[in-house]
Every structure is written in C-alpha cells, then in structure tokens.
Amino acid sequence: MSILSVKVKFFGKKDYNKTFASSGSRYADKSKTFTVKDLVPGTSYTFEVYGTSDCGNSSLISYNVKTKIAGK
Numbered sequence: 001m002s003i004l005s006v007k008v009k010f011f012g013k014k015d016y017n018k019t020f021a022s023s024g025s026r027y028a029d030k031s032k033t034f035t036v037k038d039l040v041p042g043t044s045y046t047f048e049v050y051g052t053s054d055c056g057n058s059s060l061i062s063y064n065v066k067t068k069i070a071g072k
Contacts, residue, residue, distance in 0.1 A: 004053050008034055012043040027052075042069045 005027045012022035022043060028034045044066045051058040
C-alpha cells in the first residue's frame with residue numbers, strides 16, 4: 001500500500017475554561033516535518049495523524065502536547 005497523503009487533525013482544550021475549543025485538520029505532504037500555526041498558548045492539544053491511500057486510512061497515531069505561555 002502506498003501512502004498518498006497524510007492527514008493531521010488537532011483538538012485543543014483548557015482545564016480552567018470548559019467552553020474553550022480549538023481544532024482543525026489538514027492534509028500534509030509526505031515530508032517528515034509538519035508545522036501547525038496559530039495554536040493557543042496554555043492549551044492541551046491532541047494531534048491525530050494517519051496516512052490515506054486508495055485502500056483507506058492507516059492506523060491512527062495520537063500525540064498529546066501542551067503549549068507554553070510566553071514568559072513562563
């Protein structure tokens with residue numbers, strides 16, 4: 001199976017603000033690096049990455065990260 005593209009989805013939340021939500025998705029090229037712009041400082045994000053091909057989607061890989069607040 002040959003990967004045609006890679007899809008990156010992200011979901012962000014803040015522990016102290018239950019109504020806050022930040023999310024998005026986009027297809028990326030096959031490079032080994034990927035930059036997501038406009039993330040919100042002090043937010044916990046879950047990134048989901050998977051490849052797509054003519055046969056469907058690959059297994060999902062999930063990463064959890066928290067953005068830093070400037071000056072802290």
